[in-house]
Amino acid sequence: MPCRISSRQGFFFMKKISIAIHGGAGTILRSNMTQEIEQNYVRSLNDAVTSGWNVLTDGGSALDAVTETVRSLEDDPLFNAGRGSVFTSDATHEMDAAVMDGLTKNAGAVSLVSKVRNPVLLARLIMENTDHIFLCGAAAEKFAEEHGIVPESDEYFFTQARFDQLQKAKSKAGIILDHSDDKQLGTVGAVALDSNGNLAAATSTGGMTNKWPGRVGDSAIIGAGTYADNDTCAVSCTGHGEYFMRAVTAYEVSALMKLKGLSLEGSAWFAIHESLAKLGGKGGLIAVDRLGNVAMPFNSEGMYRACFTSGMDEPLIAIFEN
Amino acid sequence: MPCRISSRQGFFFMKKISIAIHGGAGTILRSNMTQEIEQNYVRSLNDAVTSGWNVLTDGGSALDAVTETVRSLEDDPLFNAGRGSVFTSDATHEMDAAVMDGLTKNAGAVSLVSKVRNPVLLARLIMENTDHIFLCGAAAEKFAEEHGIVPESDEYFFTQARFDQLQKAKSKAGIILDHSDDKQLGTVGAVALDSNGNLAAATSTGGMTNKWPGRVGDSAIIGAGTYADNDTCAVSCTGHGEYFMRAVTAYEVSALMKLKGLSLEGSAWFAIHESLAKLGGKGGLIAVDRLGNVAMPFNSEGMYRACFTSGMDEPLIAIFEN
Numbered sequence: 136m137p138c139r140i141s142s143r144q145g146f147f148f149m150k151k152i153s154i155a156i157h158g159g160a161g162t163i164l165r166s167n168m169t170q171e172i173e174q175n176y177v178r179s180l181n182d183a184v185t186s187g188w189n190v191l192t193d194g195g196s197a198l199d200a201v202t203e204t205v206r207s208l209e210d211d212p213l214f215n216a217g218r219g220s221v222f223t224s225d226a227t228h229e230m231d232a233a234v235m236d237g238l239t240k241n242a243g244a245v246s247l248v249s250k251v252r253n254p255v256l257l258a259r260l261i262m263e264n265t266d267h268i269f270l271c272g273a274a275a276e277k278f279a280e281e282h283g284i285v286p287e288s289d290e291y292f293f294t295q296a297r298f299d300q301l302q303k304a305k306s307k308a309g310i311i312l313d314h315s316d317d318k319q320l321g322t323v324g325a326v327a328l329d330s331n332g333n334l335a336a337a338t339s340t341g342g343m344t345n346k347w348p349g350r351v352g353d354s355a356i357i358g359a360g361t362y363a364d365n366d367t368c369a370v371s372c373t374g375h376g377e378y379f380m381r382a383v384t385a386y387e388v389s390a391l392m393k394l395k396g397l398s399l400e401g402s403a404w405f406a407i408h409e410s411l412a413k414l415g416g417k418g419g420l421i422a423v424d425r426l427g428n429v430a431m432p433f434n435s436e437g438m439y440r441a442c443f444t445s446g447m448d449e450p451l452i453a454i455f456e457n
Numbered sequence: 458m459p460c461r462i463s464s465r466q467g468f469f470f471m472k473k474i475s476i477a478i479h480g481g482a483g484t485i486l487r488s489n490m491t492q493e494i495e496q497n498y499v500r501s502l503n504d505a506v507t508s509g510w511n512v513l514t515d516g517g518s519a520l521d522a523v524t525e526t527v528r529s530l531e532d533d534p535l536f537n538a539g540r541g542s543v544f545t546s547d548a549t550h551e552m553d554a555a556v557m558d559g560l561t562k563n564a565g566a567v568s569l570v571s572k573v574r575n576p577v578l579l580a581r582l583i584m585e586n587t588d589h590i591f592l593c594g595a596a597a598e599k600f601a602e603e604h605g606i607v608p609e610s611d612e613y614f615f616t617q618a619r620f621d622q623l624q625k626a627k628s629k630a631g632i633i634l635d636h637s638d639d640k641q642l643g644t645v646g647a648v649a650l651d652s653n654g655n656l657a658a659a660t661s662t663g664g665m666t667n668k669w670p671g672r673v674g675d676s677a678i679i680g681a682g683t684y685a686d687n688d689t690c691a692v693s694c695t696g697h698g699e700y701f702m703r704a705v706t707a708y709e710v711s712a713l714m715k716l717k718g719l720s721l722e723g724s725a726w727f728a729i730h731e732s733l734a735k736l737g738g739k740g741g742l743i744a745v746d747r748l749g750n751v752a753m754p755f756n757s758e759g760m761y762r763a764c765f766t767s768g769m770d771e772p773l774i775a776i777f778e779n
Binding site: 240241242244246247265266267268269270271272273274275277278346347348349350351352356357358359362377380381382383386387390391394395414 | 562563564566568569587588589590591592593594595596597599600668669670671672673674678679680681684699702703704705708709712713716717736
């Protein structure tokens with residue numbers, strides 16, 4: 136419901152605003168979680184969702200809110216995106232990101248970049264400054280430099296914890312994907328509804344620990360990991376990307392609302408617990424619809440997540456179920 | 458309707474088989490078409506659709522039929538894929554391809570490869586021999602070589618006509634996409650239904666003349682340019698890829714059938730003439746459903762296309778409307 140807000144001119148109706156974020160479905164196992172680690176994650180999620188919420192309450196666009204939130208999560212070494220990106224099997228970093236504007240259905244995406252501090256900003260630059268949607272690898276890095284994005288050193292992206300995860304993955308499973316204790320289904324993402332009724336989604340990731348160099352995941356794929364349409368919803372996914380690509384998960388949520396008339400909650404639930412699960416996929420998603428409803432289903436042990444919508448005094452932040 | 462076929466054991470029902478192919482929505486303008494050029498295209502389309510049809514009539518799988526057909530189109534310099542690929546703005550070749558199996562919903566995709574004679578075979582190799590779906594650039598080339606695919610020379614991919622198109626595009630529009638007389642919306646693709654009721658789709662392209670190096674189009678994107686699901690249909694798209702990515706066109710056809718209960722024809726028509734057109738996109742698609750129905754809508758001036766289904770004496774081959 137719209138909120139009635141007083142103004143000097145009398146009363147006007149302010150539409151609901153909403154933001155939801157995720158920090159990946161590859162959470163630390165509940166059994167390995169300490170109070171200290173949990174507090175760190177909660178603090179980071181709180182900071183990120185608040186940064187996006189502030190954009191919305193200042194009258195900013197959903198597009199700016201999701202970009203700012205994902206940028207904040209990329210800069211946080213706790214999450215598998217930007218600074219905290221996991222390592223490929225070659226001990227390099229290859230990051231993917233995408234952004235989509237629900238109003239225009241314009242989109243930008245970038246994949247396999249190693250030197251870009253904030254892949255989400257590069258994805259947005261591609262959306263707003265080229266006739267293309269998706270640039271990859273060295274060409275994307277070159278485009279970034281030409282537009283004033285200064286390349287970061289390898290040291291910036293190095294975190295000891297991620298390097299240790301790579302060694303663990305390699306020792307356990309050779310060149311196979313990491314399915315060790317702490318599942319690396321990490322990604323960050325944000326979806327938002329602004330006061331003009333516009334929706335947007337953004338996703339960013341370092342991919343999976345020990346993935347092959349050159350592997351493109353779902354985060355950068357419009358329809359798979361990221362989608363936004365003002366008529367339905369905005370969606371950002373996290374999990375084992377190949378399954379989200381095969382199920383076209385982000386777009387499926389929108390299609391279930393548009394073509395089947397399901398609610399956001401029902402659509403998001405079905406996409407994760409029926410379609411994705413049927414293929415054997417693990418992960419989750421966050422979604423917001425044009426009424427400001429939020430859904431955050433997952434079928435992994437946990438999903439770092441938070442949301443903030445009109446009427447709430449403070450953000451809801453959670454990691455595991457309940 | 459299934460056909461009743463006699464066998465030594467008596468009678469059994471043979472299910473309908475179907476194949477449809479396209480050679481791109483970027484046809485030569487009707488005003489520039491000569492009888493000789495038309496005959497060349499018709500001959501090539503006939504050869505390609507027949508090669509896939511022969512796989513199906515020999516009891517082969519839809520997956521084998523679409524792979525073989527696209528391989529044949531890639532080897533034909535008339536079409537913008539494999540040997541006939543257009544040039545990027547750097548006068549290089551960067552090819553994309555994807556394949557999807559409707560039975561398992563497994564998929565393989567490759568993007569930005571320059572030395573691979575048949576990108577569709579590489580996409581299939583990725584599908585069948587890795588845990589990933591989508592490999593890109595140098596890593597994909599390396600994987601190809603490791604699996605015995607001998608790199609082709611640049612000369613193999615050079616065609617004078619494509620090089621002339623690049624010069625024309627450059628002289629007309631600088632670094633902008635080519636929208637000259639002969640629109641370069643070229644791609645090749647195939648969709649098929651086999652006698653076991655399995656569907657498959659494959660797509661391959663050289664992209665757009667004068668595109669930026671590093672640009673990924675819709676052909677390699679599962680859901681955008683390529684999709685197959687035994688429950689609904691198999692789809693391969695051709696056209697201005699960025700619009701197909703934003704509309705998630707291939708998957709939309711499947712979603713309209715599954716969620717809205719539309720026919721294949723109605724779904725394919727809506728995806729091209731409503732959803733894609735609303736965004737301003739140009740192109741077309743080919744699709745076959747689990748009953749063997751075929752749809753081949755386009756909103757460009759023409760689309761090189763052909764189909765062959767049970768009950769037909771010879772393939773239907775067409776370029777322009779009617």
